[in-house]
Amino acid sequence: MKIDVSSFSAPCPCGREHKIHVKDILIEAGAINKIPELLSEIFIGKPEEICIICDDNTYSAAGAQVEDKVKDCMVIVLPSKGLHADNHGVKLAEEKLADNIKLILAVGSGTIHDLSRYLANKRGIPFVSIPTAASVDGFVSTVAAMTWNGFKKTFPAVSPILVIADSAVFSKAPYRLTASGISDLLGKYTALVDWEIAHLVTEEYICNRVCDLELTALNEVCSCLEDLRGNVSEEKRLKAYEQLMYALLLSGIAMQMIGNSRPASGAEHHISHLWEMEVINSPLDAYHGEKVSIGLMIAAEAYHTMKDAIRSGQYEMVSYNGLDYMSLKESFGPKGLYEGMLEENTPDPLEQIDVMEFERLLPQIADIIDKLPSVDTIDELLTRGGCIKYVHEIGLDEHIIPKTICLSPFVRNRLTFMRLTKLIKLL
Ligand SMILES: [Zn+2]
Ligand SMILES: [Zn+2]
Incomplete structure (x- = not known):
């Protein structure tokens, strides 16, 4: 094509x-x-x-x-x-x-x-x-x-x-590279939800056409994941590969159209970037997409849990007191990255959020999270694509997950729902 x-x-x-x-x-x-x-x-x-x-x-x-x-x-x-x-x-x-x-x-x-x-x-x-x-x-x-x-x-x-x-x-x-590409692509699910939520909360610019283009291409790939690995005709297999390449290139084009990586990178990529900084883990022998894959699972789980809590009222709002300098220094300081993190987080994207107004928007945010496939569906898609899903598959321990959720939003000055959850406490 x-x-x-x-x-x-x-x-x-x-x-x-x-x-x-x-x-x-x-x-x-x-x-x-x-x-x-x-x-x-x-x-x-x-x-x-x-x-x-x-x-x-x-x-x-x-x-x-x-x-x-x-x-x-x-x-x-x-x-x-x-x-x-x-x-x-x-x-x-x-x-x-x-x-x-x-x-x-x-x-x-x-x-x-x-x-x-x-x-x-x-x-x-x-x-x-x-x-x-x-x-x-x-x-x-x-x-x-x-x-x-x-x-x-x-x-x-x-x-x-x-x-x-x-x-x-x-x-x-080698199929491991293809699986990595599938994961990088599926990561757009959380990236696009983050963009839409940020738009709702801060009126950050969004282009719905770009989102639609990406989701259409992404869903198309999801419908032919087996063909990438399975025993189908060579013609069908090549078509699936072309569809995957198209969707990946389109994601790059979306970034060109918007002028930054917003359409392609949200909480799931921040998790990958955090691990690449090696401040809470040792060096990993994993491809970019493999880290994004696990980031997607972690973010999707966190988002759906928060959505359920919002709907059932099992939460309370937290008054925000700015960056937690102590924990940032503790985590990023030993590697000499503390100053850089402060710079990255200036201005702090949470500072502009009015907590009362944000609470008023929570039902609408829950509706946006509904667009994110369930954790079971994402799990199934990743399985069909032969992708990595769990931290242990790249040599990490389960214990790293809470710390990852806490620190990853700081690696980029970009408002994600993951960052916004710092204003909500689950009961
Ligand atoms: Zn990526
Ligand atoms: Zn546009």
Whole structure:
């Protein structure tokens, strides 16, 4: 399928004229064969001015095939072992990237994309995304999530101008990567509920069209989860993979349309980010989507429990006294992250909330939470997708859950229902 990208940038009922940076998206089996034709539409330089960036795994999965189509281009094959989106990874790629390169082709998964978009931005040149797994929603992101000298940082970077997603390639990725992509996608359930609640409580801007687009694509994937793993015809299997890739890319497009990650990231991602900071846990050997998966389960459980308490009156409001500096210092201080956390939480998104007014909105908030699938349904969807669901599956203990619920809302200055629950006490 060829995605008509222009339809996303038309004037919208939300009042904004959305801008998106990616110019063309092709998702189909054999898409790589169309590279010469697709590149000729966006690039007028010589093949020697094009560089493929991949790792040893993605070179054999698709890089060699791309090289064969582009001919005479430069190829950088990074070692997949221990490769991360960090200053070391950037250095490895940068010292090989010739000065005359005018276009980068990123052939790989999340890490290769982050390194490529960072370098493309630094050199002021465009890049093309050729994903080899439906593993994350960040392929068309405009920022690069990097670890710089041990600290997580988001760098300004560029969106790909073109996405060439070959389902004959990404449907053959190790299934763990695909399952991770499914989880990243299902995380939109809580992300979108958070957005809607924040809109209700603070009048934060929301675009209902973007929400509808995302939910439609998400529900479509939920209806064909078995096909991604099951014994179905190759045609049906490829179609399911294309649907998943479409939904993931759409989530990235939604972020471009809104200008930040609000449509794709809520309480479930904050949980993942907290664990990545390694302040209450040791380093985890888990993919982004796997952490989001468990974050989704934890957030959904917390939200539905709170909803039931609201409806049965089993709660009382808490007068808010600002940030709990003691517990923040205790948790983030030892890693030298306390100052950064204070900065992130200034202004404190809870400070603007009038508790009485918030209490008046609770019935409406409960109605919004009704849109979130039940914990059983989410559990079932994740099972059907072959995804991770529980903390122990990534080497964490159950005891980490209450602390995670308490601290995760602080990792980003974004109002989520998880953060708002600090104003409510369950009885
Ligand atoms: Zn809109
Ligand atoms: Zn994500």
